[in-house]
Amino acid sequence: MSLAALDTAAVARALALVATGADDHADAYFEARSEAELPAADATLGLRVWREAGLAVRLVRGESSWLASRDALDAGALADALRSVARSVPPAFPAPAEAPAPDDEPPPFAEMAAFAGRLENALRRRYLAFPYRLATRWHARDSRVVTPRTASDVERERFASVDVRTPWGRAGALAPRLDDAAAEALAERLAARFRGREAPPPEAGHPPLLLRPGATAVALHECVAHALEADVLALSGSPLAADGLELGTSELDVLDDPGSAPAGVARAFDDEGNPTLRRWLLRRGRVAQPIADLAAVRRWGDLEAGSGFRADRHAPPLPRSHHLELLAGEASEARLLELAAGGLEIVEIASGTLDAATGELGLEIAGARRVRGGSAVEPVGPFRVRGHLAALLAGVVAVGAERAAAGAGWCAKAGQRRAVWATAPSIVVAGLEVRA
Amino acid sequence: MSGRFGERGRELLAHLRGVAGEVEVFEKHGRSRRFELAPEGESFGQSVEAGWAVRGGDGRRSWFVGGSGELPRALAPPPATVPGLRLPPPSELAPAAPPSGLDTPLLTESEGRALLAGVARELVRELPDVRPPHLRLDEGASEWVLASSRGVAAAGRGRSAALRVEVARGKTRLAAEFVARAAAELKPLALARRLADRLLALSGGALKGAGGTLVLAPPVAARLVEAFAPRLVGAGAERQLADLLGRDGRLGGEAVTLVDDGADAVGPLASPHDGEGLPAGAVTLVERGRFVRPLTVWWESATPSRAFGCARRDGWRAVPRHGPTQLFLAPDPAHAVADLVAEVERGAYLIAAEGGVRVDAAGGELSLPVSGFALARGRAAGGLGRCRLRGTFAAFVGGVRAVGRDLDFVAGDGIYGAPTVVVDGLALVADGD
Numbered sequence: 001m002s003l004a005a006l007d008t009a010a011v012a013r014a015l016a017l018v019a020t021g022a023d024d025h026a027d028a029y030f031e032a033r034s035e036a037e038l039p040a041a042d043a044t045l046g047l048r049v050w051r052e053a054g055l056a057v058r059l060v061r062g063e064s065s066w067l068a069s070r071d072a073l074d075a076g077a078l079a080d081a082l083r084s085v086a087r088s089v090p091p092a093f094p095a096p097a098e099a100p101a102p103d104d105e106p107p108p109f110a111e112m113a114a115f116a117g118r119l120e121n122a123l124r125r126r127y128l129a130f131p132y133r134l135a136t137r138w139h140a141r142d143s144r145v146v147t148p149r150t151a152s153d154v155e156r157e158r159f160a161s162v163d164v165r166t167p168w169g170r171a172g173a174l175a176p177r178l179d180d181a182a183a184e185a186l187a188e189r190l191a192a193r194f195r196g197r198e199a200p201p202p203e204a205g206h207p208p209l210l211l212r213p214g215a216t217a218v219a220l221h222e223c224v225a226h227a228l229e230a231d232v233l234a235l236s237g238s239p240l241a242a243d244g245l246e247l248g249t250s251e252l253d254v255l256d257d258p259g260s261a262p263a264g265v266a267r268a269f270d271d272e273g274n275p276t277l278r279r280w281l282l283r284r285g286r287v288a289q290p291i292a293d294l295a296a297v298r299r300w301g302d303l304e305a306g307s308g309f310r311a312d313r314h315a316p317p318l319p320r321s322h323h324l325e326l327l328a329g330e331a332s333e334a335r336l337l338e339l340a341a342g343g344l345e346i347v348e349i350a351s352g353t354l355d356a357a358t359g360e361l362g363l364e365i366a367g368a369r370r371v372r373g374g375s376a377v378e379p380v381g382p383f384r385v386r387g388h389l390a391a392l393l394a395g396v397v398a399v400g401a402e403r404a405a406a407g408a409g410w411c412a413k414a415g416q417r418r419a420v421w422a423t424a425p426s427i428v429v430a431g432l433e434v435r436a
Numbered sequence: 437m438s439g440r441f442g443e444r445g446r447e448l449l450a451h452l453r454g455v456a457g458e459v460e461v462f463e464k465h466g467r468s469r470r471f472e473l474a475p476e477g478e479s480f481g482q483s484v485e486a487g488w489a490v491r492g493g494d495g496r497r498s499w500f501v502g503g504s505g506e507l508p509r510a511l512a513p514p515p516a517t518v519p520g521l522r523l524p525p526p527s528e529l530a531p532a533a534p535p536s537g538l539d540t541p542l543l544t545e546s547e548g549r550a551l552l553a554g555v556a557r558e559l560v561r562e563l564p565d566v567r568p569p570h571l572r573l574d575e576g577a578s579e580w581v582l583a584s585s586r587g588v589a590a591a592g593r594g595r596s597a598a599l600r601v602e603v604a605r606g607k608t609r610l611a612a613e614f615v616a617r618a619a620a621e622l623k624p625l626a627l628a629r630r631l632a633d634r635l636l637a638l639s640g641g642a643l644k645g646a647g648g649t650l651v652l653a654p655p656v657a658a659r660l661v662e663a664f665a666p667r668l669v670g671a672g673a674e675r676q677l678a679d680l681l682g683r684d685g686r687l688g689g690e691a692v693t694l695v696d697d698g699a700d701a702v703g704p705l706a707s708p709h710d711g712e713g714l715p716a717g718a719v720t721l722v723e724r725g726r727f728v729r730p731l732t733v734w735w736e737s738a739t740p741s742r743a744f745g746c747a748r749r750d751g752w753r754a755v756p757r758h759g760p761t762q763l764f765l766a767p768d769p770a771h772a773v774a775d776l777v778a779e780v781e782r783g784a785y786l787i788a789a790e791g792g793v794r795v796d797a798a799g800g801e802l803s804l805p806v807s808g809f810a811l812a813r814g815r816a817a818g819g820l821g822r823c824r825l826r827g828t829f830a831a832f833v834g835g836v837r838a839v840g841r842d843l844d845f846v847a848g849d850g851i852y853g854a855p856t857v858v859v860d861g862l863a864l865v866a867d868g869d
Contacts, residue, residue, distance in 0.1 A: 036514075038517065041518050041519065042519065043519065044519065044755070044756075044757075044758075045491060045493075045498050045499075045500050045519070045521065045755050046493060046497055046498040046499050046500070046516055046517035046518060046519060046521075047498075047499050047500070047514050047515060047516065047517045048499070048500040048501075048502075048755065049499075049500070049501045049502070049514045050501075050502045050503065050753055051501075051502075051503045051504075052487070052502075052503055052504035052505075053504055053505070054504055054505075062477075063476065063477030063478065064477060064478050064479065064480075065477070065478075065479040065480070066479070066480050066481070066482075067470075067479065067480070067481040067482070068481070068482045068483070069481070069482075069483045069484070070483075070484050071484065071485050071486045071487060071504040071505055072486070072504070072505050077484075080484070084482050109514075109515060231476075234476060295476075295477075299476060299477075314481075314483050314485070316479065316481065357604070357609060
């Protein structure tokens with residue numbers, strides 16, 4: 001699936017004929033992607049494979065933008081898309097010398113098929129057996145962006161996703177590979193759900209919460225990543241006004257760094273062709289830099305692009321996190337459990353929502369365990385955590401010393417579904433409301 | 437694209453003749469436009485989409501391949517895995533006529549811009565203190581063709597438009613969606629009035645005095661139909677309805693007739709064929725309160741070649757899924773909406789759903805955020821503020837007293853419709869209670 005053969009010089013010349021204004025921006029986005037799904041045994045259809053390729057051309061002029069996308073990767077489709085966005089049509093666009101031909105890279109069918117056994121073994125090691133339906137998916141995407149002056153390298157993303165349906169709920173997971181580590185991590189989450197399936201929910205109140213790395217990743221995705229996206233900040237004024245704002249405790253050092261994402265999903269360029277950067281979002285709890293795309297930079301000036309990501313060629317880029325990192329703190333495991341005494345240990349957050357206008361946060365928890373006597377013991381059933389994002393970030397009383405890569409899951413900002421990643425330690429948060 | 441649409445499919449079917457079992461080939465072409473108007477600027481998107489899907493297999497194993505662009509003339513199927521494949525036989529039923537309006541051109545850039553600007557302008561006229569809204573209009577048209585080794589051959593066209601609006605007035609915010617077959621059917625003044633009504637309803641405080649009879653406008657009643665629909669699907673439906681069915685097979689009042697009809701021309705996704713190429717048509721599930729039959733797949737029918745199709749296929753990437761196509765509570769032409777509202781001595785008129793229905797794990801209790809007005813002697817008596825409609829499915833289907841003539845649809849996992857409904861037995865509570 002190679003876009004390396006793309007005639008970027010010809011594409012750049014053609015884009016220059018579209019971006020005729022002094023302040024115009026034009027780009028062409030090329031993608032080739034494939035997916036494979038091994039569905040649950042009782043599904044209506046067996047192995048599924050999708051292969052697709054296409055392109056999009058965009059022109060940004062002043063506060064207006066035009067996007068034209070096509071389901072083909074050839075000179076004709078490119079010329080057609082260029083004509084659609086051009087405000088004045090030149091006589092002809094220079095055609096790329098050669099259309100890239102997507103490779104026929106086979107998905108790892110054997111690895112997908114073997115995962116069911118790995119998961120079963122991981123559950124048995126926990127002395128668990130229950131009915132579930134497992135579907136595994138493999139995702140591959142190559143993309144490349146060309147502007148009149150630049151051409152990004154080919155960006156390659158390869159990862160797997162898993163969907164498990166049990167009688168007491170549904171769990172999803174992302175992983176660079178479907179290996180033993182992925183099976184163990186998923187089994188641990190399923191175990192937490194299994195233990196909590198018939199347990200009563202915790203009493204309503206404000207107990208301390210020990211969020212394990214996967215749960216920390218989801219909470220920070222909602223409270224830091226979404227909250228610091230330039231378009232979300234713009235709902236209440238200039239994103240620049242957030243600079244230096246004390247959003248959390250001084251324990252919190254949070255970055256978004258697409259380049260340090262797990263192998264297979266790391267990104268050197270975003271979907272607008274800008275180099276990604278190690279972007280400090282919070283330094284010792286204070287806002288350092290919003291997550292910005294090109295539109296935000298054009299509108300607000302003093303921001304840095306590099307975080308414009310698209311769901312696919314038919315969707316416009318938006319400012320989004322790709323790989324969120326919370327730096328390790330100093331709290332040992334024993335200290336974390338001590339601070340969480342009387343509270344709840346949360347291994348996973350089933351889903352999270354942030355009301356962008358009010359900052360109100362909602363987290364759905366499928367199951368947890370009470371923390372007593374220096375360990376997590378008795379399971380509790382499903383409950384919700386509510387509060388303001390500032391309350392969560394200001395309520396972090398300890399950050400663990402051990403970090404783990406944790407797939408934060410699928411993010412569906414503005415209806416555009418993308419895999420997002422995280423590396424985080426456990427944290428202890430006080431002051432959030434728990435209710436059934 | 438080279439060759440006539442569908443020609444390659446027949447060629448590929450011939451090429452795959454040696455593959456074990458049956459094969460089905462599906463091709464789809466489409467074009468869509470997106471117009472967006474927001475305080476920070478405007479954008480215009482235009483997509484040309486083309487894709488195909490092939491599925492094959494025998495009674496034990498099956499496979500599926502989908503791709504963008506032109507259908508290949510030859511294909512190496514991936515490894516087949518369980519389960520087996522079931523492809524329908526050719527139908528003996530005649531397909532319905534396609535709905536009207538499919539030939540209306542998609543909006544041009546200037547027409548789309550004018551529609552959105554018109555909604556924004558009329559909204560300010562209705563409520564001068566409203567903040568500039570964020571509007572997004574998607575409109576698309578498509579055509580598809582399908583052929584199978586069992587002899588099914590069908591073609592169809594589709595058309596839909598959706599306008600999404602996010603707007604705020606003071607501390608009151610709402611997100612709304614309006615669907616239609618073509619964007620030209622969306623009228624700025626009417627939309628602006630509906631949005632203004634919802635903003636006023638959400639900012640009121642008349643919930644306390646709003647007990648009694650509830651009048652549910654189509655967008656509210658249709659969401660309840662959507663939440664109830666899973667109980668009507670599949671051969672096991674009667675078991676799923678056991679707690680609601682009386683000994684006489686009665687499920688609800690005389691005013692309750694539920695129909696699934698993917699070809700009903702009023703529905704925004706009306707099509708003569710379903711996603712497997714079978715003719716779509718009316719299947720009455722509940723008639724005048726009495727359970728008639730569940731919605732079943734062709735292979736569950738005693739006469740598969742005379743069964744209406746109920747497979748949804750959302751695009752070339754999607755595997756056909758069986759379920760409700762356009763499921764609706766049938767309207768009653770005898771009742772005008774104004775008369776239904778005027779007859780309410782004390783109650784509430786719920787005009788919109790402000791979120792999705794939440795059904796508890798046991799499946800009995802439902803809860804839906806709504807907006808509306810208190811009613812006193814048939815007249816609006818103040819906005820209710822943020823509130824929830826609560827009750828049980830038994831109370832809903834058993835409490836319907838009358839339905840209006842104004843059938844309308846909402847989009848969900850399928851298309852669901854209802855007219856205005858007068859219902860007893862459901863309760864209104866403040867949001868957050």
